[in-house]
Amino acid sequence: MSTLSKDDNLVLSSEDSSCPEESELELGLGLSLSGSSKSHHHVHAPPPPLPPLSYARIYTARDFPSSASSPSSSSSSSPNFTAGTKRAADSLAANNRPSQVVGWPPLRTYRVNSCNYNSHTKSPEVFDSVAEKSKNNTTAVRKSADNGNDNNINAKEKRHLRSSLFVKVNMDGIPIGRKVDLSAHSSYETLAQTLEDMFNESTTVITCKGSNGEDHGIIIGGERHSKLLDGSSKFVLTYEDKEGDWMLVGDVPWGMFISSVRRLRIMRTSEANGLGPRLEENIRQKSKPI
Amino acid sequence: MPRLAYSFPEEVLEHVFSFIECDKDRGSISLVCKSWYEIEAWCRRRVFVGNCYAVSPATVVKRFPKVRSVAIKGKPHFADFNLVPEGWGAYVFPWIKAMAAAYPWLQEIRLKRMVITDECLELIAKSFKNFSVLVLTSCEGFTTDGLAAITANCRNLRELELRESEVEDICGHWLSHFPDSYTSLVSLNISCLGNEVNLSALERLVSRCTNLQTLRLNRAVPLEKLANLLRGAPQLVELGTGTYSTEMRPEVFANLAEAFSGCKQLKSLSGFWDVLPSYLPALYPVCSSLTSLNLSYATIQSSDLIKLVSQCESLQRLWVLDYIEDAGLEVIAASCKDLRELRVFPSDPFGLEPNVALTEQGLVSVSEGCTKLQSVLYFCRQMSNAALDTIARNRPNMTRFRLCIIEPRAPDYLTREPLDAGFGAIVEHCKDLRRLSLSGLLSDRVFEYIGTYGKKLEMLSVAFAGDTDLGLHHVLSGCDNLRKLEIRDCPFGDKALLANAAKLETMRSLWMSSCLVSYGACKLLGLKLPRLNVEVIDERGPPDSRPDSSPVEKLYIYRTVSGPRLDMPGYVWRMEDDSALRVS
Numbered sequence: 001m002s003t004l005s006k007d008d009n010l011v012l013s014s015e016d017s018s019c020p021e022e023s024e025l026e027l028g029l030g031l032s033l034s035g036s037s038k039s040h041h042h043v044h045a046p047p048p049p050l051p052p053l054s055y056a057r058i059y060t061a062r063d064f065p066s067s068a069s070s071p072s073s074s075s076s077s078s079p080n081f082t083a084g085t086k087r088a089a090d091s092l093a094a095n096n097r098p099s100q101v102v103g104w105p106p107l108r109t110y111r112v113n114s115c116n117y118n119s120h121t122k123s124p125e126v127f128d129s130v131a132e133k134s135k136n137n138t139t140a141v142r143k144s145a146d147n148g149n150d151n152n153i154n155a156k157e158k159r160h161l162r163s164s165l166f167v168k169v170n171m172d173g174i175p176i177g178r179k180v181d182l183s184a185h186s187s188y189e190t191l192a193q194t195l196e197d198m199f200n201e202s203t204t205v206i207t208c209k210g211s212n213g214e215d216h217g218i219i220i221g222g223e224r225h226s227k228l229l230d231g232s233s234k235f236v237l238t239y240e241d242k243e244g245d246w247m248l249v250g251d252v253p254w255g256m257f258i259s260s261v262r263r264l265r266i267m268r269t270s271e272a273n274g275l276g277p278r279l280e281e282n283i284r285q286k287s288k289p290i
Numbered sequence: 291m292p293r294l295a296y297s298f299p300e301e302v303l304e305h306v307f308s309f310i311e312c313d314k315d316r317g318s319i320s321l322v323c324k325s326w327y328e329i330e331a332w333c334r335r336r337v338f339v340g341n342c343y344a345v346s347p348a349t350v351v352k353r354f355p356k357v358r359s360v361a362i363k364g365k366p367h368f369a370d371f372n373l374v375p376e377g378w379g380a381y382v383f384p385w386i387k388a389m390a391a392a393y394p395w396l397q398e399i400r401l402k403r404m405v406i407t408d409e410c411l412e413l414i415a416k417s418f419k420n421f422s423v424l425v426l427t428s429c430e431g432f433t434t435d436g437l438a439a440i441t442a443n444c445r446n447l448r449e450l451e452l453r454e455s456e457v458e459d460i461c462g463h464w465l466s467h468f469p470d471s472y473t474s475l476v477s478l479n480i481s482c483l484g485n486e487v488n489l490s491a492l493e494r495l496v497s498r499c500t501n502l503q504t505l506r507l508n509r510a511v512p513l514e515k516l517a518n519l520l521r522g523a524p525q526l527v528e529l530g531t532g533t534y535s536t537e538m539r540p541e542v543f544a545n546l547a548e549a550f551s552g553c554k555q556l557k558s559l560s561g562f563w564d565v566l567p568s569y570l571p572a573l574y575p576v577c578s579s580l581t582s583l584n585l586s587y588a589t590i591q592s593s594d595l596i597k598l599v600s601q602c603e604s605l606q607r608l609w610v611l612d613y614i615e616d617a618g619l620e621v622i623a624a625s626c627k628d629l630r631e632l633r634v635f636p637s638d639p640f641g642l643e644p645n646v647a648l649t650e651q652g653l654v655s656v657s658e659g660c661t662k663l664q665s666v667l668y669f670c671r672q673m674s675n676a677a678l679d680t681i682a683r684n685r686p687n688m689t690r691f692r693l694c695i696i697e698p699r700a701p702d703y704l705t706r707e708p709l710d711a712g713f714g715a716i717v718e719h720c721k722d723l724r725r726l727s728l729s730g731l732l733s734d735r736v737f738e739y740i741g742t743y744g745k746k747l748e749m750l751s752v753a754f755a756g757d758t759d760l761g762l763h764h765v766l767s768g769c770d771n772l773r774k775l776e777i778r779d780c781p782f783g784d785k786a787l788l789a790n791a792a793k794l795e796t797m798r799s800l801w802m803s804s805c806l807v808s809y810g811a812c813k814l815l816g817l818k819l820p821r822l823n824v825e826v827i828d829e830r831g832p833p834d835s836r837p838d839s840s841p842v843e844k845l846y847i848y849r850t851v852s853g854p855r856l857d858m859p860g861y862v863w864r865m866e867d868d869s870a871l872r873v874s
Contacts, residue, residue: 007821007851008353009317011344011798012337103371103778104753105639105669105696106727108428110454110482114509114563114587115637166372178376197829 102181109166165258171199171266172235182258188250192237199266236272239264248272300325304333313338335359340798342380342404343823346852347388358397359423360389364404366801366846367751368776370428373803373844375829377859380404383413390417397446398423405429408436415443422474423449430456434483438464445472451479451506459485466491470498477504481530481561486510497522506530509563514542517549524552531561534588538568547572560584560609567594577601581628584609586635592618592646600625606662609633612648612669619652623659631665632656639669639696650677657684665690672703673730678712682719691716692727698754698779701731708732714739717747727751737761741768749774762786766793776801783841784811791815794822799848803827807845810838815847816865823850824865825858833863 165183364380511532586609709730732755741764763786783806816824827844
């Protein structure tokens with residue numbers, strides 16, 4: 001029979017589909033895997049060493065750039081491992097920044113949202129029903145216990161597993177929204193940078209205020225076309241708070257922002273009128289030359 | 291010389307084949323000879339597609355022209371934990387479009403982790419006159435308007451299940467679109483909907499559908515309304531309550547207890563958001579016949595849980611929060627002798643300190659007392675090699691074992707050693723183990739055990755484990771039946787992958803995120819293995835802008851017979867294959 005239908009059968013089978021006859025395809029790429037220095041108390045011989053390949057080598061921590069301010073919202077743990085050496089038992093604490101582990105513990109978003117895990121209640125009382133009657137029933141906002149200022153966190157708190165705080169982000173003119181994990185950020189700068197990456201508009205710059213009140217445009221090195229903002233960006237970053245009001249991102253300390261944000265909107269500056277006198281004033285401020 | 295295959299008329303063969311339902315066997319039949327291939331294809335009624343990108347809709351409808359039931363899975367499992375960015379793919383529309391043209395008699399669609407839009411739902415409602423089963427598990431992309439199209443048009447609908455899907459809840463009146471003459475509903479699951487549905491329409495629907503067996507309500511259905519619904523469907527076998535709490539009023543309680551007593555067929559209970567414990571005794575009449583109980587949203591104390599569960603002597607499946615504590619699990623070990631599946635979820639997964647007295651001991655107790663226990667999902671904060679060894683020896687019949695110690699890389703709390711030996715005992719003693727999830731402090735050694743003993747293992751989930759590529763090599767070279775491997779935050783790089791590249795074609799998929807696989811290795815894999823799609827997911831921008839040695843953020847490799855997919859978002863790059871090497 002043609003291999004094609006055999007392959008078809010494999011992808012259409014819900015059960016075990018290993019096919020010993022097919023493993024004739026060997027790559028012929030041998031790699032030396034005898035680098036392990038562990039001694040094993042076991043009866044099985046270690047796998048026979050394979051011929052070395054000039055291509056691969058063992059990576060060390062030096063090979064990987066520090067990703068302390070990784071803009072990625074979905075991969076937040078830096079690969080701080082040193083392959084081939086013994087690992088310290090608490091290497092997690094060895095990281096300089098607190099561990100913000102996305103997707104850990106492995107609980108479905110549905111469950112995390114339903115259970116309102118921020119309540120940290122010791123006694124299992126009947127908690128307030130958080131059935132959100134709005135459209136965004138699947139984006140419950142939860143408080144994070146410690147966010148914002150990470151400098152004074154001790155080693156124990158560094159291992160605190162942060163709950164995810166995914167909120168929806170919509171940009172005017174783009175029908176498909178995104179979701180961003182706010183708990184993976186600790187400042188407006190990295191958030192704005194992430195959003196810029198996400199919405200990848202090559203000639204658009206998103207503006208928001210840094211925690212010191214100065215304006216921050218986003219510079220992406222190299223391939224992107226975005227420029228430092230001089231107050232004439234076409235978009236502003238706004239958020240809807242717990243009370244349903246739309247506010248300009250950047251006015252309040254990061255921690256306060258995190259605890260009140262429900263969702264984000266990258267709004268055309270032209271539409272931002274009527275958001276409130278403070279917001280309009282801020283926008284006018286930004287139009288002034290720096 | 292007459293060939294045996296032609297000695298039976300086709301109709302006879304077709305009749306014989308109709309008794310073969312298992313996909314793998316069907317596949318074997320199709321390889322016997324051309325004639326059997328054709329006959330089998332002609333009479334196949336159910337198709338399961340484990341990865342929507344492994345085969346194209348056109349290929350499926352061309353080969354199997356008479357399909358009545360389709361099941362398709364989309365996103366990788368780790369999408370459940372937000373590791374797959376938005377817009378990744380798994381759009382079902384191309385499938386619906388192809389099937390609308392090819393299968394006018396399609397009856398059943400079951401999807402998992404796929405994106406389905408209102409447009410798709412409308413197309414389903416319009417295209418399949420006999421449509422009867424729609425099950426959407428962990429899906430997204432649609433609104434209640436799409437559901438309205440289904441309820442308004444599908445006269446023969448029997449099952450409508452939205453399991454943990456993200457539905458934009460615009461209006462609760464979609465349920466009212468079932469015409470008054472419609473009575474064929476057998477199963478309705480709306481548990482994931484946020485807003486209220488029209489309750490009176492629901493009551494009327496439930497009472498006129500006398501074949502209704504499964505009713506899973508959403509949280510918005512108040513407890514006061516439950517009794518009426520139950521009275522309208524005393525034949526119910528599976529019930530999901532709404533909110534199980536209201537002001538304590540004796541008449542409400544009495545009404546509820548009486549309604550439950552009337553449900554003599556009830557075997558499965560779920561729901562139980564916001565439980566007021568004093569309403570739990572209303573359930574006592576049905577406890578002894580329950581086989582499945584999902585209390586995993588019920589934040590009630592151990593004592594209340596124990597009072598309830600100790601009466602459920604027929605229980606086979608229990609999902610519960612860790613409020614059950616070790617004491618509660620001991621009671622279960624003594625009372626629920628038929629237990630097959632236990633899932634214990636964390637009540638406070640992000641807290642620093644344990645908030646409940648649930649340890650490894652609870653699981654050990656259940657493994658001792660419940661001799662039929664074969665499927666476990668257990669979240670806890672401490673574990674020891676000794677406990678795992680005991681569990682393994684107690685329950686060699688274990689088939690699915692998923693342990694999540696909440697703190698990553700937590701060692702054996704007694705000896706401070708890695709948990710290699712404990713998990714090693716699990717794979718060694720549980721010879722039929724098909725699914726395993728690891729956690730805690732683990733070195734390469736645990737993978738050596740897994741590769742040596744995990745011969746029946748089909749799915750393995752790994753996080754924050756291992757030391758070197760040797761770990762991954764053990765798994766890829768040793769686990770003969772491995773189909774799905776998902777790895778996050780492990781120091782596995784290029785070597786093991788490249789040395790075991792051929793293995794990848796024998797698996798459904800491999801996921802690796804936050805590991806050490808370089809872009810160069812991905813390119814090489816893609817180049818040499820044209821029957822795989824090697825997809826790099828990287829939200830930092832094009833991998834070409836970084837050195838070849840730079841590790842990719844995420845990697846998803848899956849076998850396919852349909853080549854590259856055409857709907858990749860901007861942050862996914864497929865590694866090109868060398869067309870000259872492609873088998874024609």
